[in-house]
Amino acid sequence: MTLRYAVMGLLMDHPGSGYDLMKRFRRSLGNVRVASQGQVYGELNRLADAGVIEATSEGPRGRQEYALTSPGEADLLRWLARTEGRKPQARFFHRPPAPVGGQGHTTPTTSRRLPSHCR
Structure with missing residues (x-):
């Protein structure tokens, strides 16, 4: 997994600053x-x-918060959907359930956007 898609995957869940990321x-x-x-x-x-x-x-x-753009989301979803010659990449973004009030975890909305073989 490249750093590019790791960072984009984290931003797909929730916007954040460099420190947050x-x-x-x-x-x-x-x-x-x-x-x-x-x-x-x-x-x-x-x-x-x-x-x-x-x-x-x-x-x-000067702390900047970043978010994924629509073209960025499309690029990430294309990358996640590519399975030729490898396992689906979404498994790297799986995290244990969040404690009550936790942040930065996959939401039902995010899960619906992932290709079915990556959920």
Whole structure:
């Protein structure tokens, strides 16, 4: 799995800042892929330049929150649906159920958007 699709997958669940994404990355993908802070922030810049994510708000100290754009969502879903010669990739985005009030977990809406073989 490339860092590009790991970051896009995390943003499909819930928008977030680079810091938020680093926390979610370590929690949900840390056992599959390792990425440094510099790699994640660099990938956010590349994804924004490509138009697949966008900064949706700016908070204190210039903290930017990013969200997946429609073209980004379409790209991610195409990637998830590709199964030729490999197993479906959605398994990497599975997380245990959230505690009551938890954030950043797959929602029923997100699950409906995934191809049926990836749910």
